[in-house]
Amino acid sequence: MDREQVRIAGLTGVEITLEVAGVGSRSFAFIIDWHIRVLAALAWFLMAALFAQGMQLKPATLGQIMGVPALAIYFLYHPILEMFTAGTPGKRMAGVRIVTRQGGTPSIGALLVRNLFRLIDSFPVFYLVGLLFCLFSEQRVRVGDMAAGTVLVLSDTERERSLRTLGAQLANTGLAPNVIELVNDLVQRWPWLDARARDDIARLVLVHVDASLSTETLVAMNDLELRRRLGALRAA
Amino acid sequence: MRPEAQADAWMRARAAVWSQWIAQAQQPARGLTVEQAQRRVDSYRAIARDLTIARKLAPRSGATAALESLYLSTHSRIDTAAPHSSSSLLRLFRDEIPEVMATLRPTTLWLALLMLVCALAGWWLITTYPDLISLIASPAMIDRVEHGQLWTDNLLSVTPPAVLSLSILSNNILVSISAFCAGVLFGLGAFYIVAFNGLMLGAMFAFTHQHGLDGGLLQFVMAHGPVELSVICIAGAAGVALGESLIRPTLPTRRESFQYAASRIGRVLLACAILLIGCGLIEGFISPDPGIPFISRVIIGLLWWTLMLLFLSGRLFRRAPVS
Numbered sequence: 001m002d003r004e005q006v007r008i009a010g011l012t013g014v015e016i017t018l019e020v021a022g023v024g025s026r027s028f029a030f031i032i033d034w035h036i037r038v039l040a041a042l043a044w045f046l047m048a049a050l051f052a053q054g055m056q057l058k059p060a061t062l063g064q065i066m067g068v069p070a071l072a073i074y075f076l077y078h079p080i081l082e083m084f085t086a087g088t089p090g091k092r093m094a095g096v097r098i099v100t101r102q103g104g105t106p107s108i109g110a111l112l113v114r115n116l117f118r119l120i121d122s123f124p125v126f127y128l129v130g131l132l133f134c135l136f137s138e139q140r141v142r143v144g145d146m147a148a149g150t151v152l153v154l155s156d157t158e159r160e161r162s163l164r165t166l167g168a169q170l171a172n173t174g175l176a177p178n179v180i181e182l183v184n185d186l187v188q189r190w191p192w193l194d195a196r197a198r199d200d201i202a203r204l205v206l207v208h209v210d211a212s213l214s215t216e217t218l219v220a221m222n223d224l225e226l227r228r229r230l231g232a233l234r235a236a
Numbered sequence: 237m238r239p240e241a242q243a244d245a246w247m248r249a250r251a252a253v254w255s256q257w258i259a260q261a262q263q264p265a266r267g268l269t270v271e272q273a274q275r276r277v278d279s280y281r282a283i284a285r286d287l288t289i290a291r292k293l294a295p296r297s298g299a300t301a302a303l304e305s306l307y308l309s310t311h312s313r314i315d316t317a318a319p320h321s322s323s324s325l326l327r328l329f330r331d332e333i334p335e336v337m338a339t340l341r342p343t344t345l346w347l348a349l350l351m352l353v354c355a356l357a358g359w360w361l362i363t364t365y366p367d368l369i370s371l372i373a374s375p376a377m378i379d380r381v382e383h384g385q386l387w388t389d390n391l392l393s394v395t396p397p398a399v400l401s402l403s404i405l406s407n408n409i410l411v412s413i414s415a416f417c418a419g420v421l422f423g424l425g426a427f428y429i430v431a432f433n434g435l436m437l438g439a440m441f442a443f444t445h446q447h448g449l450d451g452g453l454l455q456f457v458m459a460h461g462p463v464e465l466s467v468i469c470i471a472g473a474a475g476v477a478l479g480e481s482l483i484r485p486t487l488p489t490r491r492e493s494f495q496y497a498a499s500r501i502g503r504v505l506l507a508c509a510i511l512l513i514g515c516g517l518i519e520g521f522i523s524p525d526p527g528i529p530f531i532s533r534v535i536i537g538l539l540w541w542t543l544m545l546l547f548l549s550g551r552l553f554r555r556a557p558v559s
Contacts, residue, residue, distance in 0.1 A: 010284060011280070011314065011315060012284035016304055016307060016308055018308075060395045061395060061399060064395065064402075064403060065399070068399070068406070103312065104311070105312050105315075105317075107316075109317075109503070116416070116505070120417050143420060146495060147420075147495060147499075148495070149499065156304075156305065156308075159304050159305035162299075162302040163301075165298070166254070166258065167262075170251055170252075170255035170258065176244065176247050176251050177250075177298075177299035177302075178243060178247045178248075178294065178297065181298040181299060
């Protein structure tokens with residue numbers, strides 16, 4: 001198995017590969033999440049301190065009212081967000097997500113086990129054990145991932161963007177997928193192409209797409225008009 | 237026909253179906269009827285077929301990338317664990333946890349013995365070398381005991397019982413999780429945690445005995461202690477089993493064996509957490525209350541321990557056989 005890829009053998013036998021998130025993406029996601037949970041815990045701590053100002057509470061009670069929920073926010077941030085949302089904000093920002101080794105969605109049990117083992121991964125300081133495991137293990141997993149059977153993969157934004165574009169344009173334009181791709185490519189490269197060459201390609205595409213346009217009309221169109229027509233095809 | 241023309245004709249023919257699949261994939265997976273779910277499985281197969289053709293005809297095209305994304309999202313929706321229902325929860329407590337507990341029983345008993353031996357060692361150590369208590373107890377605790385008071389005295393006048401329960405149970409759960417996770421050190425970590433807890437217990441009893449307060453300490457721990465200590469031994473046994481999966485893997489690789497053991501044995505921790513919530517409530521509301529007599533504490537402790545045995549053996553959830 002490739003060290004940096006997860007091969008998903010689909011239930012139909014068709015394989016898909018996902019890129020494994022490296023130490024950099026993992027660390028980036030972790031640092032963002034760490035800041036969010038520290039800030040959230042601190043916000044609670046300060047709010048509780050402000051509200052308790054006027055009350056005559058014993059120091060131990062006050063400490064626990066301020067401290068216990070703040071610690072709960074800090075320690076339950078990862079398990080709660082991973083179980084009930086599509087992932088933590090840090091992971092979304094870093095473009096990574098958790099999948100099982102088979103590429104499926106991890107169960108609640110697996111996510112709980114993954115988070116329990118943070119105790120080991122964070123040992124002795126700054127997630128050193130987890131970091132070392134990520135550096136040297138196959139598929140860059142920490143102990144928690146090994147126990148839960150999960151892998152952190154890069155969200156495939158390129159594929160997802162292709163799907164979104166294709167979905168929207170198939171629904172709105174009624175064009176064939178390869179024509180949509182051709183139009184998209186041409187519009188994206190428009191500024192860098194030679195004006196005469198791009199006009200010729202645009203005319204070829206438009207005559208292919210729109211039967212109502214005669215050759216004379218197309219020849220009469222200038223560069224700006226051709227670009228506008230192509231843009232209208234995409235926007236449709 | 238040229239391959240490009242072939243791809244072009246094929247994509248034109250499939251465009252309408254793909255548009256339908258993409259719209260279908262955006263709908264939530266929950267609340268589907270059996271027919272709808274069946275249709276989704278059928279479309280998953282059809283997407284796989286189209287993806288194979290697209291990879292052959294136009295391997296680098298955006299359409300192929302889009303089909304891969306569609307295939308992946310449909311795959312992750314289909315290849316996912318069933319949502320937890322009340323029956324699966326019942327099965328967990330009635331069958332799965334007791335099954336794991338049965339395999340952990342010998343190790344739990346050995347760890348209980350280890351805890352007892354370490355408690356005796358702790359007692360002997362503090363009785364022989366009283367100064368060593370400074371390694372185990374905090375200076376404030378030592379000072380209080382030397383002035384004839386237990387650190388548990390007047391606990392309720394300092395902290396409300398609910399807050400006390402919460403803080404105690406979270407600490408106990410953390411100890412159990414540590415005992416389990418430390419099993420990753422080939423089981424040794426779990427042994428150390430159980431041994432250290434036993435040593436501390438024996439040492440504290442010996443220290444309070446020197447100042448005539450051991451009766452008070454026993455009174456304090458009687459109601460919650462038996463279950464709390466048993467749960468530490470169970471979590472330790474789970475950790476040892478985790479370590480054993482690394483020492484003697486039962487699957488082709490250590491990683492697979494470790495993953496299987498963690499997912500199977502990890503369920504016991506859920507039972508441990510539930511029991512520790514009960515212990516936390518007893519420790520917050522009953523144990524520090526000086527108005528509750530010793531005999532009542534013994535009864536509560538025994539009842540709670542019996543309930544733990546019934547809970548972990550699954551008998552609490554089994555129906556009586558129909559005669």
